[in-house]
Each structure stands twice: as structure tokens, then as C-alpha cells.
Amino acid sequence: MNAEEILTGMARAWNAGDGAGWAAHFAPDADFVDAVGRVQHGRDVIGAEHQKIFDTIYRGSELELRLRDTRRLGEDVYLMHSTSSLDVPAGPRAGHWEAIQTKIVQDGLILAFHNTALVDLADVVHEDEELARRSPQEWRHA
Secondary structure, three states: OOHHHHHHHHHHHHHHOOHHHHHOOEEEEEEEEOOOOOEEEOHHHHHHHHHHHHHOOOOOOEEEEEEEEEEEEEOOEEEEEEEEEEEEOOOOOOEEEEEEEEEEEEOOEEEEEEEEEOOOHHHHHOOOHHHHHOOHHHHOOO
16 A cells, blocks of 8 residues: 555544544554653554543544645665544544654554644743743744
């Protein structure tokens, strides 16, 4: 699978609430670091953990994945960055969420996946007046 096919398949599985379908895009011994820093090792664990969130806090959510870039690292191995928009209709994670992902892909399967929530640093530093006056990269995500 190429990068677009991987992202399309992952979004389809997420939107169907299908943990096994989501995990099918990972190598059997893949590593997944979620947006809150938990490490999941192996396709079976990744599938089971995603099924838990599909059945609970992300029930009925809609995910959109967009390819940002790819770079070849070696024969049949590439680095992929994607961005995502997640709309969660209810529950403790209700709302709209943006994130960026880094993936290492080999032979059409994800070996490593790191998901990072996108937040505006301006929101984080708003109580620190001195820091708030500074504007590295405008304190905003792209």
C-alpha cells in the first residue's frame, strides 16, 4: 500500500469503529505512541486498545487523515507525516481535535507511529505574561 491508501484505509476503519481494521495497517511487531504518550506494542495490542476507545470515548467519532509529506529512508522504507481532524460527538473527549502523526512504513505496513495533539502554545502560556510577549513561530500551530 502507498501512503494515501494507508491513510484512506485507516480513516475508513476508524470511522467504522473497527479496531482490527485499524490495526491491519500495522506490522505485527509495530509500535504506536498515542497522543497522551502511551506506548502500544504489536498489531494485536494496537487493535484491542483502539477497539476499547471506539466502543467508549470515541464512539461515533469521525476521523479525517491528510498526507503532509513522505521521504524515502531506504529500499521499501519511508517516513510519512500526516495530519488529522477528529470530531467526537459526545463524552469526555467531545469536540474537535487536530493532531500530527509521524509514521515509518515498510512494505506497505506501519512499523512505528507517533501521534501528537496539536495545541496552540499561546493557550498554554497565557498566564505567563513574559512568555506570552514572545512569539516564536507565533506560538501557533500550522
